[in-house]
Amino acid sequence: MKAFPRSHPLWLAYILHRLSGIALALFLPFHFWVLSLALTRAAALDGLLGVTEMPLVKAAEFGLVFLLAVHMFGGLRLIALEWLPWSAPQKTWAAAAAGGAFLVSTAFLLRAI
């Protein structure tokens, strides 16, 4: 049987928001752990931070900021949609959120390189 087709902008915005939220929640403990190394084992932290120079890790970092940005803009869009008087051009909101996220993350990437 054919699957239920969901590929419309609002649904994609929803799934993007959810996946980015989950990914952030998974990443956050790791992030906290890294920072907690700061006081006790500064060298270890330096080692880890050094790794950030590697392209793969760079890409991962980029991904994380992208996720954070996507999730935040998506979230703000949702809250606006829910609490501010409803306006019809929903899809514009979704697009703007993704666009903004992309902007921030590219900025990050460009500066980092």
Next chain:
Amino acid sequence: MISTQHIDRHDTDVLILGAGGAGLFSALHALQGAPEGTKVTLAVKGLIGKSGCTRMVQGGYNVALGPGDSVERHFMDTILGGKWLPDQDMAWRLCEQAVVRVRELENEIGCFFDRNPDGTLHHKAFAGQTADRTVHKGDLTGIEIINRLMEQVLARPVEKLQEHRAIGLIPTADGAALAGVLMIDMRTGRFRFVRAKTVLMATGGGPTMYKYHTPSGDKSMDGLAMALRAGLPLRDMEMVQFHPTGLLAGDHTRMTGTVLEEGLRGAGGRLLNHSGQRFMFDYDPKGERATRDVVSRGIYAEMRKNNNPEQEGVFISMAHLGPANVAQKFKGMVKRCADCGFDLAGGLVEVVPTAHYFMGGVVVDVDTRTAMEGLYVAGEDAGGAHGSNRLGGNGVANSTVFGGIAGDTMAADIRGMGALRDPDEAVLEAELARACHPLSRPPALVLPLRKALQEAMWDEVGVMRSEAGLKRGLARIAGISEALMDVGVAADNLAFNLTWHDWLNLRSLCEISDVIARAALARDNSRGAHFREDFPSAGDLAESYFTVSRRRGGDVDVVREPVRFTIVRPGETILPEGEPDTLVAAL
């Protein structure tokens, strides 16, 4: 073999059959009026709120609340529209109570009917009315009424027996009163007998035995067939209203027969025959804006002239009014046609008269009581309020007004009733056997016989009738009924078995078709929806009679009974002196 041992037995106090306007209103009123603790059960062939025709009401609801209008005027229009055949006390009750019912719908049930810019109710005029009288919610009035009623009923302690089809009224052994109703739980295919102190039958008639018909698929005259078998008198059974413009899209689609709304003609829509000519002015000076029966006969006559099986119907054309304008004004209708592949706004849509409403029904008093104690009938199942013709807008008024009255009456009567009554087990067994009949026959298709009945009724007992045709019709119906008894249905899985129900539908339709043809034979004049080519005149109005059909033994006999002019006599009016004939500006 299924025997009465296999019947689930169930008890209630008030049992309601059908969940249209009549059924739902009676449930609410019964709960309001009955003693504390009274159990109310709603048994319906489809889903509550989703089945029946009340939901399909487009035009609206007649109520004398408009500017200058009065109950007297509504009453006079109803009597004149019914060509002096209505039961005048019922018609009066209808018009008078419609006022209360609409206020109840708005204020207690929560309907919102369209408003004028100043906030007051908007009224429009349906054909045949002398005042702006029809309240409506756009052209989806029935949806608003039934949705709101359904919510109220669902939120109350009503026992729901959905997809339960009533198949037999079971009297007590002495035949004096109704004991209960036999039904099929369609979801499981099991039988259930429900005893009740009072039973309202509100299964909504439904002339679906015609080739073209508008009512919902769940309506198949089950109620009237049950009443007939129970020996109750049925009146005005020859009166079948045709709507002039049903969609014609081929006999392979269920869209065929569905209504293209009246407003299209009102707004200036034209009817064109096979050669592209307007023809309605040949039949009536009002042209396309003449009343339903006149337009239906005009179209029928053109179809007969053309007599081309490749192109049966006539066409409705709206394009001259500007396709964009039409698309905007009749948004719902244009979209519906477009979804089905027709361009209503800019092109031609083929139409044909379509059986719409059944004026005939069980003889009842003004409080919905019948000749059988414990049985009440309201809505399209009850006869009398409309006589030979129902005005647009009086149908839903009738079902909601008398549904409410039935609820009140049952609630009052139940106080005087003792224990539940025991059924006549022999009748129970007979009804069971009737329903099980096809299960022991070799399976065959039901559809061809349904089509054959629909053809026969359309050809011989339809828009125009004659003695010879009606007799041919009776013979054809008898042949089909007989053939049906040899059609079997495989019994291996009776759960949600639509084919078994198709068989039962056809059985009910055959039984009532026969009565329609007999009653039509018995009326040797032409009134309202009933037109006899061999007796085209209306006959002496003062000598008006209505037909009463009843099964005695194996046969149906039809008698004529004089109309009692309890309120107004032909040639008279109850409008105050000096009142204008009509308040509606001529178009």
Next chain:
Amino acid sequence: MTEFRLYMLQRLSALVMAPFVLLHIGVMIYAIRDGISAAEILGRTQGSVLWFTFYATFVVAVSIHAALGLRIVLSEWAGLRGPTREITSLAIGLGLFALGANAVWSVTAGGTS
């Protein structure tokens, strides 16, 4: 707590985080320009009450927000219901808070001022 209050808490904690996230990304972009080192991070943050409050508020908000977010995801996608769901999401919240608090403490405690 009613579902509605949890919803409000989730949205409000998100709103609290929004400016933090922007600032955080900004700082990261600034910091990462010439590569990151532990000393650099610590130099900026250690002993600063401001940074402590900044990150502590973030940790509180994100623990609440992510725990409540995952609570819904767990019920919709993993079928968790009743006490199982409540305990799991509470654990997630507390765990995030613990790790986060540890990280904040590591990064901001000690040093001068």
Next chain:
Amino acid sequence: MAEVLQQDPMRVTVLRGGPGAPMRPETFEVPLYESQTVLDVVSWIQQNSDPTLSYRFACRVGMCGSCAMMVNGVPRWTCRTHVQKVLVGGAIEVGPLRNLPVIKDLAVDMDPFFDKWVEAEGRHHPTRTRDDGIAPIDPESADRQQATAGIECINCSVCYAACDTVAGNPDYLGPAALQRAWTLYNDEKNADRGSILDAVSGKGGCHFCHSMGSCTIYCPNELNPLAAIAGLKSATARRFFGRRDR
């Protein structure tokens, strides 16, 4: 009479079964006609090919909302879906409506949908009686416009079938019931609007909606439950911040 359109019949795969009989696809060949709806196709199978096929319909014209099914995976009113619109390579797939228990084959039990309608306080709470006149109401007022926006819902459950939140959360009231609550909240004839907000703030309330918008995309009536639900969320939030109920 309408002609059979082409020599080759269409292939129609129907998902069949129910409680006690696992759902399985079964393929039928059905002649293709002009002006033919998916409901006609399903009816053709039952009337001509397999008399035991179960499905539900009533009005045939998009008014009763009882014929909805999954057509090629999409929830639709079958009586208003022209076959030509959904035929892919001469084939279509039909299944029972999603998110509701199957009774048999294509017929689902709609009770959960309506139970939630009731749970959302989806009914009028009177401020007047039948003895009073009709309330004068400005049809253009802002509140009335909001109420009018969702009033033509025919409770067909298409949106309910389209919503993944319903799929994941059995308590979720769903788009149609919530939209009804929003309509009533804006209806100035309706008493005690606060109770509506209470009813939609519970364990399956409007706050579980993720604004995924499939309800609005698939509603055949072009209604916008997404907007209605957002309205409820904002009304509850406003109440939280101490603004009065209207």
